[in-house]
Amino acid sequence: MEKEERIRRIEEMEARMDQVLAAAVELERALENWETAQSKLKALSVYYASPAWREDFEADERGELPQELKRGVLSEDGLWDLLERARELEERLREEP
Numbered sequence: 001m002e003k004e005e006r007i008r009r010i011e012e013m014e015a016r017m018d019q020v021l022a023a024a025v026e027l028e029r030a031l032e033n034w035e036t037a038q039s040k041l042k043a044l045s046v047y048y049a050s051p052a053w054r055e056d057f058e059a060d061e062r063g064e065l066p067q068e069l070k071r072g073v074l075s076e077d078g079l080w081d082l083l084e085r086a087r088e089l090e091e092r093l094r095e096e097p
Contacts, residue, residue, distance in 0.1 A: 034089070041086050048079050 047053050057074050059065055072078050 041083075044073070044079065045083055047073075048083065 053074075056065075057076070060071060060074050065071065
């Protein structure tokens with residue numbers, strides 16, 4: 001085997017190792033964030049299934065909430081989509097590669 005070919009192969013494998021290491025670090029951070037978000041996700045799920053969400057939604061429909069109030073959580077599709085997306089992500093995490 002020629003020296004140049006060996007060096008090229010080692011450089012290629014080293015670049016791959018660096019890329020996988022960077023991806024692993026990024027995934028570790030993302031998983032830590034996801035784990036931290038679980039209690040917030042649970043609270044959103046409980047809220048969405050509760051009478052409180054419906055009451056808040058209806059109050060918004062009646063115009064009882066301030067216009068400047070951020071209320072994406074009252075968007076039926078927005079919150080449902082987030083909860084569904086979270087469920088799909090959990091399924092992906094359980095899948096074997």
